Each structure stands twice: as C-alpha cells, then as structure tokens.
Amino acid sequence: MAPSAALVIKNHLDNFKHKASYYDVILTGDLGEVGVYILKEYLNKEYDIDASNIIDAGQNLYKNICEINDGASGPTVLPLYFFYNVLLNKKYKKILLVGTGALHSRSLVNQKQPIPGISHAIGIEVIR
Numbered sequence: 001m002a003p004s005a006a007l008v009i010k011n012h013l014d015n016f017k018h019k020a021s022y023y024d025v026i027l028t029g030d031l032g033e034v035g036v037y038i039l040k041e042y043l044n045k046e047y048d049i050d051a052s053n054i055i056d057a058g059q060n061l062y063k064n065i066c067e068i069n070d071g072a073s074g075p076t077v078l079p080l081y082f083f084y085n086v087l088l089n090k091k092y093k094k095i096l097l098v099g100t101g102a103l104h105s106r107s108l109v110n111q112k113q114p115i116p117g118i119s120h121a122i123g124i125e126v127i128r
Helices: 002-016 032-047 057-062 074-087 106-110
Strands: 025-028 054-056 094-102 117-125
Touching (some): 002 032, 002 094, 002 117, 025 032, 025 074, 032 054, 032 057, 054 057, 057 074, 074 094
Parallel strands (some): 025 054, 025 094
Antiparallel strands (some): 094 117
C-alpha cells in the first residue's frame, strides 16, 4: 500500500502545486509502523519528497496495545484518529488525509500474485 499512497501524495502535491510541508500533518489510514517507514523512504527515493510530517492512524491508535506495530483497519482507524486526535486537538489547520487499502482477491493470492494497493487523498483546511 505504501507505493500507492506515495503516488497519490505525489500527484496531489503536484496538482495543487504544494510541497509536503504545506500540510501540518499528512495522516494515513492503516500502514502501521513498517508501512509508514516504507512510505517515507519511497517518497524520498522515488519522488524526492521529504514528508516527515506523515503520521499513521493505525500505528498511533494501537502502539500501546499491539506488539506487531503494523496498523489496523483503515476505514475504521483513519476517521477515529482524525476526529478524536486531530480535529479535537485543534493543533492542525492544514491536513491531508490519505486513505489506504488493499484490493484482496482470492484468485490473486491463490496464483501467488501481489495484492494491489489503493489510496485516495482529501485535503482539509480549517478556517477559524
């Protein structure tokens, strides 16, 4: 999922003519500790983008209760973390949400094929 998220972030930044630093936070859904590391490395190596402001909702929600450190369900953790840890915090004014997921298919797995990733981005700017 990290390459998919990287491409979506790159395309979003290019389309809006922003740098990653334009956003106070780039919040991904369920990459986890390993996936966020891969995403940051991939963005840097493939697209020359420094995205040190990326945090992952799954990694942060589960960091104290799971030893695996590999995220969670993106459709659940991304909105939970966004509403309760980002919006209510009132710390961030420019937020890029990047939902990530995997397109699971029994036939791909049975044929030893990789599972494709999918991502989408939503830019939010809070005006107070």
